[in-house]
Amino acid sequence: MPVSPAGPVGTLADVGEFGLIDSLVADLPTAPEVLIGPGDDAAALNLASPVLSSVDVLVEGVHFRRDWSTPGDIGRRAVAVNVADIEAMGGRAVGLLVGFSAPGELAATWALQFAAGLKAEAATAGVALAGGDVTRARDITISVAVLGVLDGLEPVRRSGARPGDVVAMAGRVGWAAAGLTVLGRGFRSPRVVVEAYRVPQVPYGAGAAAARAGAHAMIDVSDGLLADLGHVASASGVVIEIGRAAFEVPEPLQAVAAATGTDPFQLILTGGDDHALAATFASADVVPDGWLVIGSVRARGEEEAPSVLVDGAPWEPAAGYDHFRARWS
């Protein structure tokens, strides 16, 4: 098998499935909870119940493009978006299982750099790589399953928002959408938004802090702030009111909005892929440090549907990302 001291050379077809696996599992971040890691039919983890678990799939041409992101970026992103789902329940991610599918013609170095990104972000998030599967495919597809624990806290669901709650968020919104806008027009700056698109800055630890503070409801902001607060409103049967005045519009978003003739709040309110967290709390007094209060929860009026209002009115155009309806422009 053509594996040099620096790693495999050539394509995945040259290296082969087992050569690739050997390289991928070298120097994996581990954790005391991982009793059996990669190399057997299944991983075994020592996890206190309830065990949290989620799966997310990243597809080339849909969630990333090889000419817009480095393999390391894509590896980091695959970890971040999955850990965000555990954060959004108030949990702590412990282990990841990674399904990696790619064409045999792919350079083995691409896979290794992807794995390096995966390992780096896993180390940052404090999560172990517990197992995986590699297989051939026409497009690079990365499916990550994440396992987490609650450390004695109650899981925070989407359905727990109550009238009178305040709404708060941790992390950034609009940055990844601004980066995507820029890349879509053939530019590479402002660099900070392009980097935000490539690797979301998930506010690791903010989910557990919210759960400790008694958050009533919480969600990972992946589809866009209004769309995801809409999921909370629907699941909880309430109306969520947010105010634009709560937000400071970051300079890079102002720049992108000005350059493209759009409203920066379109980015902030409807842009996906930043993986901020949004939550509701009984009062502003209990909202943890690092969270920004952006609105409140009220009961629905008679015959009023659950919804999200911005300064008292529906946001137009209606927000939300739908995977099967979306098209690359």
Add this chain to the structure above:
Amino acid sequence: MPVSPAGPVGTLADVGEFGLIDSLVADLPTAPEVLIGPGDDAAALNLASPVLSSVDVLVEGVHFRRDWSTPGDIGRRAVAVNVADIEAMGGRAVGLLVGFSAPGELAATWALQFAAGLKAEAATAGVALAGGDVTRARDITISVAVLGVLDGLEPVRRSGARPGDVVAMAGRVGWAAAGLTVLGRGFRSPRVVVEAYRVPQVPYGAGAAAARAGAHAMIDVSDGLLADLGHVASASGVVIEIGRAAFEVPEPLQAVAAATGTDPFQLILTGGDDHALAATFASADVVPDGWLVIGSVRARGEEEAPSVLVDGAPWEPAAGYDHFRARWS
């Protein structure tokens, strides 16, 4: 959203991501262990440690073809191959998380029939669907993460085979490869082998029975009997000797071998995708009902590498399926 009482009509793009999810999660098999099922950021399950977990990816054009399998077959197979990984540790599968990626042009009925197969096999295997992710992709890609428990048993690893052990297997080998051979030549019979290729008959419960009987080592036979016993031999540092006389060659395999001018033992020893279980035990006396003794384990000679021998000699041509080297003929 165009959802009729009989389910969505048109394509996935017509139905949209959330319409598809609504249809997929209808009437899901559940389990008392599932505290929070589909519809939140992560599932929550009540599982005693150690928690077993594995991820497997099935890719259109690599693991299945839409003209060779029905959507229901593919759904059933996605469950079976994942549960087999938990069986191979001696465990009991409890929950599945399913990532479903497909082109927007796919008929919504395809996705619903796939989901029906998934639910049917999950019910057969006694496992709940705890969550998932749907997204757009060029090729249909199904990634399944499975969670399982050991019910107080010790996990059975690949590395535990000891000199003096007997080797046994549960389930079928060679059937799926015979089916693939037949389909690859444009035929649809013998029907039993074609069905075996489409949906493996995993011997549910046989893994836990082996663990209760004190199995020393165990593996899911996905790459082929010799290849997977080779993984056991390598991990355990032993030589495995198996004998062809232990096998009764099933009539359909005889028929396929005769029609294609091949040795039926090539199918039996090297055919993948049946998801039988192979294990080693201290003696034939403890091998559970339903398992067939096929060989024994011995210590390596001086400078002898771990290997698998058939009637005392290496099997030629060398066995094993490698995803990046394999090509459709």
